[in-house]
Amino acid sequence: MTLLEAIRRRYSCRAYQDKSIEQEKLDIIFEAARLAPSAKNTQDWRFVVLTDSQIKRRVAETTNRPEVFQKAGAIIAACSNSDEVMRCGQAIGPIDVAIALEHIALQAAELGLATCWIGSFDTDKVKAMLDIPADIAIIELMAMGYPADERKEPKREPVEKILCYQKWKF
């Protein structure tokens, strides 16, 4: 599978089979995360992987789709321990974690797993449930598992709308 094929295969999965994810697959997926680039190579990401059904259910209950996400084989709490801001004014933490999470999503897709980014969740409740310290930010959750739905053709803008060369021409 080429990288572009894995990118095309990824979609936001909103129905999961009641099936756990093999440890060998998780190992490959987190190797893909580990190799992600990060600002100043700080590698400021920390991942808490939830596979226990009770914990998944409690975390999923704080999201916008509790019934869907609690069935996923895993929910990943993707955290950052950085509050640094780059010279360009952008925060390091969310950018680094987002890159690593998309590595995770694409590697998962290549292995026949599906994922869904979850930004709609209660960060204070999830932090308390998982013993995540106050100074650590949960940047996003991600559901992952064997899909029980099918990928739909993604709705995307044509390239002319999002791309120009040399100068801003939008």
Ligand SMILES: Cc1cc2nc3c(=O)[nH]c(=O)nc-3n(C[C@H](O)[C@H](O)[C@H](O)COP(=O)(O)O)c2cc1C
């Ligand atoms: C940062 C981020 C947060 C998201 N949060 C949620 C969410 O809380 N719940 C959900 O069902 N989907 C969530 N999504 C999925 C988006 O709705 C989805 O990526 C978008 O509609 C494009 O569809 P596709 O991923 O199937 O290509 C999120 C995606 C991103 C990138």
